[in-house]
Amino acid sequence: MRELHKLFYPERIAFIGATENITKWGGYLLIYLMDGGFRENVYPVSIGRESVFGLPAYKSVLDIKEEIDLAIITIPAKGVFPVVEECHEKGIKNIVLVTSGFSETGEEGKRLEDELMAYVKEKDINLVGPNTMGILNSHASLYATGANVQSKKGKISLIAQSGNVGTQFLEWADQSNIGISKFVGSGNEGVLRSEDFLEYLADDEDTGVIVMYIEGVDDGRRFLEIAKKAAAKKPVVALKSGRTAAGSTAAASHTGSMAGSYRVFEAAMKQAGIVIVNSLPELLMVAAAFDSYPNPKGNRVGIITLGGGWGVVTADNCEERGLVLPELDEKIITELDKILPSFWSRGNPVDLVGMVNQDLYKKSTELMAESEDYDAVIVLGVINSVKFAEKTFYSAQRLGIQTPFDDVDVKKLLHGSTLDYMDFVIELMEKYDRPIYPVALVITEEDDIVHSKDQSRYKLILFRSPEEAVLCIAKQLEYQRYMDKRKDQ
Amino acid sequence: MRELHKLFYPERIAFIGATENITKWGGYLLIYLMDGGFRENVYPVSIGRESVFGLPAYKSVLDIKEEIDLAIITIPAKGVFPVVEECHEKGIKNIVLVTSGFSETGEEGKRLEDELMAYVKEKDINLVGPNTMGILNSHASLYATGANVQSKKGKISLIAQSGNVGTQFLEWADQSNIGISKFVGSGNEGVLRSEDFLEYLADDEDTGVIVMYIEGVDDGRRFLEIAKKAAAKKPVVALKSGRTAAGSTAAASHTGSMAGSYRVFEAAMKQAGIVIVNSLPELLMVAAAFDSYPNPKGNRVGIITLGGGWGVVTADNCEERGLVLPELDEKIITELDKILPSFWSRGNPVDLVGMVNQDLYKKSTELMAESEDYDAVIVLGVINSVKFAEKTFYSAQRLGIQTPFDDVDVKKLLHGSTLDYMDFVIELMEKYDRPIYPVALVITEEDDIVHSKDQSRYKLILFRSPEEAVLCIAKQLEYQRYMDKRKDQ
Numbered sequence: 003m004r005e006l007h008k009l010f011y012p013e014r015i016a017f018i019g020a021t022e023n024i025t026k027w028g029g030y031l032l033i034y035l036m037d038g039g040f041r042e043n044v045y046p047v048s049i050g051r052e053s054v055f056g057l058p059a060y061k062s063v064l065d066i067k068e069e070i071d072l073a074i075i076t077i078p079a080k081g082v083f084p085v086v087e088e089c090h091e092k093g094i095k096n097i098v099l100v101t102s103g104f105s106e107t108g109e110e111g112k113r114l115e116d117e118l119m120a121y122v123k124e125k126d127i128n129l130v131g132p133n134t135m136g137i138l139n140s141h142a143s144l145y146a147t148g149a150n151v152q153s154k155k156g157k158i159s160l161i162a163q164s165g166n167v168g169t170q171f172l173e174w175a176d177q178s179n180i181g182i183s184k185f186v187g188s189g190n191e192g193v194l195r196s197e198d199f200l201e202y203l204a205d206d207e208d209t210g211v212i213v214m215y216i217e218g219v220d221d222g223r224r225f226l227e228i229a230k231k232a233a234a235k236k237p238v239v240a241l242k243s244g245r246t247a248a249g250s251t252a253a254a255s256h257t258g259s260m261a262g263s264y265r266v267f268e269a270a271m272k273q274a275g276i277v278i279v280n281s282l283p284e285l286l287m288v289a290a291a292f293d294s295y296p297n298p299k300g301n302r303v304g305i306i307t308l309g310g311g312w313g314v315v316t317a318d319n320c321e322e323r324g325l326v327l328p329e330l331d332e333k334i335i336t337e338l339d340k341i342l343p344s345f346w347s348r349g350n351p352v353d354l355v356g357m358v359n360q361d362l363y364k365k366s367t368e369l370m371a372e373s374e375d376y377d378a379v380i381v382l383g384v385i386n387s388v389k390f391a392e393k394t395f396y397s398a399q400r401l402g403i404q405t406p407f408d409d410v411d412v413k414k415l416l417h418g419s420t421l422d423y424m425d426f427v428i429e430l431m432e433k434y435d436r437p438i439y440p441v442a443l444v445i446t447e448e449d450d451i452v453h454s455k456d457q458s459r460y461k462l463i464l465f466r467s468p469e470e471a472v473l474c475i476a477k478q479l480e481y482q483r484y485m486d487k488r489k490d491q
Numbered sequence: 492m493r494e495l496h497k498l499f500y501p502e503r504i505a506f507i508g509a510t511e512n513i514t515k516w517g518g519y520l521l522i523y524l525m526d527g528g529f530r531e532n533v534y535p536v537s538i539g540r541e542s543v544f545g546l547p548a549y550k551s552v553l554d555i556k557e558e559i560d561l562a563i564i565t566i567p568a569k570g571v572f573p574v575v576e577e578c579h580e581k582g583i584k585n586i587v588l589v590t591s592g593f594s595e596t597g598e599e600g601k602r603l604e605d606e607l608m609a610y611v612k613e614k615d616i617n618l619v620g621p622n623t624m625g626i627l628n629s630h631a632s633l634y635a636t637g638a639n640v641q642s643k644k645g646k647i648s649l650i651a652q653s654g655n656v657g658t659q660f661l662e663w664a665d666q667s668n669i670g671i672s673k674f675v676g677s678g679n680e681g682v683l684r685s686e687d688f689l690e691y692l693a694d695d696e697d698t699g700v701i702v703m704y705i706e707g708v709d710d711g712r713r714f715l716e717i718a719k720k721a722a723a724k725k726p727v728v729a730l731k732s733g734r735t736a737a738g739s740t741a742a743a744s745h746t747g748s749m750a751g752s753y754r755v756f757e758a759a760m761k762q763a764g765i766v767i768v769n770s771l772p773e774l775l776m777v778a779a780a781f782d783s784y785p786n787p788k789g790n791r792v793g794i795i796t797l798g799g800g801w802g803v804v805t806a807d808n809c810e811e812r813g814l815v816l817p818e819l820d821e822k823i824i825t826e827l828d829k830i831l832p833s834f835w836s837r838g839n840p841v842d843l844v845g846m847v848n849q850d851l852y853k854k855s856t857e858l859m860a861e862s863e864d865y866d867a868v869i870v871l872g873v874i875n876s877v878k879f880a881e882k883t884f885y886s887a888q889r890l891g892i893q894t895p896f897d898d899v900d901v902k903k904l905l906h907g908s909t910l911d912y913m914d915f916v917i918e919l920m921e922k923y924d925r926p927i928y929p930v931a932l933v934i935t936e937e938d939d940i941v942h943s944k945d946q947s948r949y950k951l952i953l954f955r956s957p958e959e960a961v962l963c964i965a966k967q968l969e970y971q972r973y974m975d976k977r978k979d980q
Contacts, residue, residue: 024892025847025880030883033886033887033892037886055892056891106834107832107834111834148845162800163800164798164800165800166796166799166801166872167801170801173933177933215800244807246806246807247810248807248810248816249804249807249810251806252803252840253799282958307655309655309656310741310742311654311655311706312655313741314653314732314741315656315730315738315770317735317737317740319770322734327737343596344596345592345595345596345600349741383655390638391514394522395513397525397639398513401522401525401544402545403513403544405513443659443662466772467770469771469772
């Protein structure tokens with residue numbers, strides 16, 4: 003196994019190809035790196051300049067006195083070889099080669115890449131790329147990707163065989179307040195391949211969930227061996243593209259990778275314990291679910307809903323994904339009889355018939371969470387139901403109508419009740435070690451998609467739709483069953 | 492066919508059960524109605540009060556001098572019958588019966604409902620409900636739903652057999668800046684059924700697309716006859732829940748409707764030209780696509796992408812939904828040879844390899860749009876790609892680094908270029924009558940999901956993911972093919 007720690011946790015970085023032209027990689031990537039936290043410990047290397055962005059610049063890495071853990075290279079392809087030789091001479095073991103114009107551009111580039119990689123392999127240098135979108139590690143304040151996303155610290159790490167898919171993922175995660183540990187765009191995979199990063203992240207303590215975007219794999223056997231070992235340690239969620247003829251043609255022209263027969267690959271991945279999803283949005287949400295929730299231990303789901311229709315939609319979703327909805331036991335019925343109108347459904351889903359009542363929300367959620375009949379609970383529409391009340395208040399204000407709440411900070415009051423409920427749900431998850439998936443009635447700009455509570459193992463995700471929540475339950479269960487089966491063997 | 496015009500376009504409304512308690516339907520619904528625009532022309536009816544929210548109140552509708560087009564009733568179930576009798580006496584032909592506690596609550600409620608409906612049918616009154624979430628018509632400033640969404644004026648109309656699904660849809664549409672024409676929650680369908688509304692909306696000039704959420708249908712034959720006629724006039728997009736055993740059990744306890752065998756129903760719906768989707772988010776996006784875009788005339792898709800990976804994902808998506816990606820013809824290749832780096836893909840997807848160049852964006856989009864080889868064009872990542880540049884600028888600012896843009900309003904400049912491109916794309920759609928689906932690189936709070944241009948037939952939607960865009964193409968094509976087949980017969 004390769005020693006990649008210093009690649010992801012460098013103390014000092016040489017930035018080769020530094021320029022003050024902020025429309026070039028050598029300009030903006032350096033700015034992102036500095037803005038992320040690397041200032042005194044980044045060493046710009048530039049042939050023509052004495053300083054770059056106020057930092058002293060060097061003609062060559064050989065002029066730098068301090069030890070360098072990582073070199074980031076952005077100079078044009080033709081000049082890369084001698085620079086890499088200098089890196090070796092300087093004792094640099096890790097290189098991120100951002101430069102494009104190698105094998106992805108045709109014969110000439112391929113020759114250039116082959117020569118360079120032969121040298122890099124011989125010298126045992128860890129090289130990311132060429133043609134990579136960069137690298138990120140929030141735990142080392144290392145932000146060196148084309149996206150300029152300063153991801154929030156977290157435990158989700160992403161390996162992407164496409165830079166633009168990778169940066170898209172980072173953007174979406176950032177918008178949704180989802181923490182990221184590491185990202186690496188594997189580029190042309192001249193030396194380090196996706197599976198090398200997978201192997202490293204499987205043992206990385208700052209990584210709890212591994213996410214992969216895969217277009218093609220060269221050494222399928224090795225990939226699957228490493229994948230299997232990784233999946234035994236933590237969840238690995240993957241999206242494989244190039245599934246169809248059109249997709250694999252596009253992939254071939256893009257990274258030159260062979261897409262292979264998808265069905266065979268998919269079956270092998272599943273057997274190795276990898277969780278497969280079908281789209282980019284799914285990739286993010288399922289990763290976030292693994293990062294936030296305990297896994298359900300079985301397929302029995304309890305549903306609480308503020309309105310009937312959403313319960314029906316969710317029940318369909320559950321059954322279509324192999325989940326079942328056990329009936330309510332006597333205890334739950336008796337307890338809910340006390341607080342719900344006499345005509346309530348007495349079934350699963352529990353229909354709260356639109357009642358606005360914090361105690362009812364808490365009580366019904368706890369009854370489901372503590373019951374041995376359910377492995378997971380879905381709560382529909384309760385979170386942010388108060389936003390309807392808020393809107394009523396504002397309508398009244400506009401009309402000049404007095405309400406009992408005129409002297410109260412309504413927004414704060416209502417938001418407080420939502421936070422109170424969310425904290426309560428996290429406590430229930432801690433107490434019963436069962437996941438609870440809330441689908442919010444509304445999600446507005448004010449809402450964080452991920453809600454944390456101090457000193458809690460688990461977090462709460464505000465799901466946007468029942469479909470999203472059910473998908474996450476099904477995928478977490480798939481992984482849990484894989485792990486259970488492993489244990490039995 | 493029922494005459495429902497005054498139900499949706501009332502001039503004067505009686506509001507029966509008016510109260511100043513804003514936590515009750517009789518309070519907040521009246522507030523929404525007033526806030527939406529009904530002030531002098533709404534007549535509160537209240538046994539105990541002289542005035543409600545500053546409006547003079549009446550003991551009975553019979554005390555109102557003016558002619559009333561619509562009565563909204565919120566009083567408890569037991570008192571409804573005599574009030575409906577008074578409505579009839581007053582000559583009111585349209586009633587929205589919000590009140591719950593009828594057949595959805597059991598035997599006693601069922602008896603109450605049956606009695607009432609027999610009377611209402613005899614008197615030929617148009618009654619929505621009971622147990623309805625209300626009614627909305629943005630073209631008549633009629634906002635009388637539990638959601639208090641003041642939908643933007645538009646051409647999408649929604650019929651929902653679940654009030655909470657309906658209001659959810661209105662909320663999401665509002666957040667996405669998607670215009671709505673009408674909404675009606677059909678509730679228990681005591682008199683007016685979903686298909687009655689469908690029949691009306693098929694001929695409504697303010698409705699361009701009809702959306703339905705269906706849990707169950709009582710008279711399948713009549714429903715399908717009406718659906719077929721409606722689909723011949725405008726697109727009808729439907730989500731059917733209660734597809735599974737779990738779902739139909741939930742539906743039965745919710746509205747008492749029979750879910751029936753889904754496969755049979757689905758096949759019949761498709762044969763009638765109805766476009767079926769699988770989830771609530773899909774329902775909204777597909778409706779918005781029909782509302783904004785010309786239909787593709789065939790299944791040939793051209794893709795332009797800022798980065799390779801997303802092109803691969805989209806190519807897969809296309810093939811999986813029956814769309815094909817014809818190769819580029821000589822003309823496009825020759826033209827793009829002039830502006831793209833020599834190593835460009837020369838294939839479909841056209842990979843712009845991350846170049847930031849407005850002329851390139853416009854040129855490549857027009858080449859695809861004008862070509863007779865493509866029926867639809869997808870543009871990935873171009874819109875809002877400038878946000879990366881914007882972030883670079885802010886990073887530089889934070890670091891105290893001077894840039895050539897220090898004296899420029901960067902946000903405005905960059906946003907301007909995005910708007911310029913979006914207007915250009917709308918012009919292309921007008922010119923070539925071909926749909927162009929842009930998937931934005933990033934969507935932030937500042938962005939409107941729907942972009943309109945004065946005097947243009949078509950609008951632009953910012954899709955969040957390739958999957959969303961491809962789904963919309965496939966569904967629009969499905970409808971176009973249905974219409975073509977009809978014409979041939």
